[in-house]
Amino acid sequence: MRDAIINILGTAEASDSAAFADSEMLDWRDGVKGALLSDGILKELDHARAIECDGCDNRCIEKVRIRKRAGGSVIATVYCGARDDIGSVNVPLDRLRRWGIDWDRLAHLVCKSLGASGPSENIVPRRLWRLGGNNIDGMKAELFLAVGLERAGGNDLRKEIRSHASLPSPVVIIPLKKPPGRFGDFRFVCLRSIMNVSNGRSLFSLDELAIVLGAKKKSKNAPVVVKTFPLSAGKDFTAVAMTLYDGGKMDVNISGAGSEVYSYEDMGFADGRRTPTTPNDLWGVLNAFAQFHGQITWKDNIGSQKERANLKKQVSLVSSVLQTFFQTNESPFHPYSKEDGYRTRFVITDSRTNR
Incomplete structure (x- = not known):
């Protein structure tokens, strides 16, 4: 499960156009796909316009052609460009489905789960959100979610965080790892360290956030939930x-x-x-x-x-x-x-x- 979360966050952070095919999601174990879909963190994107052709062994990427048959059914095909004797190759429609991270929804859930004052505010589309303030085990903190600080425009995101922060040492939640370079008094928290999936739901731990920030020590005697009684989707x-x-x-x-x-x-x-x-x-x-x-x-x-x-x-x-x-x-x-x-x-x- 942890490997799946790391893969998802890493891929999604690398590019605004990052997408996952159904075939990739088959490898996500322990209910990760179901939880992300149920919570709205994964959203369906436009279908793929080009895919790998399996008409021969050359594995060429070919443009998808979609047309309606008589009677209204839809068929997708690619044309094998490597071998004229193969020609048109049918493509199962499920192979065209693509999914991506809905960062706005993710920001909302993180904001809500961590008790930030919210509501989450999107400052830079698909890149930066202000989640609000919170008192984390006696430590005042102002939370932001930032995506792609290592990509082009990362320096502008840093300036936006600074201009929107009302407290010193803003807490910046990032998908995977702290970006290189100097960021002053920013405190970085990796989303993967506070995120978990259990019983079909995506969970974000305030306790883990407090531990990462040093506001709380991990105790061997900390309460442990032995059993669970999960709320089903749609119930609160x-x-x-x-x-x-x-x-x-x-x-x-x-x-x-x-x-x-x-x-x-x-x-x-x-x-x-x-x-x-x-x-x-x-x-x-x-x-x-x-x-x-x-x-x-x-x-x-x-x-x-x-x-x-x-x-x-x-x-x-x-x-x-x-x-x-x-x-x-x-x-x-x-x-x-x-x-x-x-x-x-x-x-x-x-x-x-x-x-």
Whole structure:
């Protein structure tokens, strides 16, 4: 899977006209093609106008001729230019299909997944997007997505980033590797290091971004999501209802997909520093949301003083765990407001307070 992502990003970054044929996509394993199509990151382009002719062994590139037969069906052919005795060669229509990266859609998903203030703004068509600001584990950051910094016009992109950045040391997300040359105080993050594909969805990890930027250390005791309950395509957190029970159990229901009971360990809320494990602080925050029917304001006297002081950070971490558990880039919370505080997009209740 990682090799497929590297190949896709590298090819797409090299040229604005980069395209993938159906035959190439057959080599993409672990659901990469399905995830990129489902999330709209791959879009279909105009069909190929010239392809390799397989009429003989010379492997010439020939122009495609498309015509309609009587009755309306379409036929594609190439003419073998190497051997007159072969002449016209039929071409399966699927061989003409081409796909490319929809960078606007990718920028939108990265912006949304990483919690940038957004919405994503395309500054230079197909080359540069401003994603907005975010507080990443206490580190203020302004995020950009840049494509083809090594290509012609790369220096102009650098100037555009500088002119649009409102904070020093902008974070520039790039497909594969840091370009050569001097870029001042820019902080580069490779998209491949924060991107993953799982259960038919493309995921972008805020935790990995924090680790790459040095705002967070990779911990051996970090919570691990043991099980997942993926949201299917077309569904978001409004389709989710959760009920908290004694013993660290949560009944999780997705409309149309049924319900399952999971433990705090299953969902990724275990404190890995202890054996046997106990629920971590984030499970306590999720418990508080259940107690207050999915809404917490600064007025609510919940949890410890430390939890209240760190509520913004805690909610961000809970969001990351839930996104992994439900295998989605969608945010499980509404944007924060002073009036409403933090509100879940899903329904959550505590069975112990509703007896």
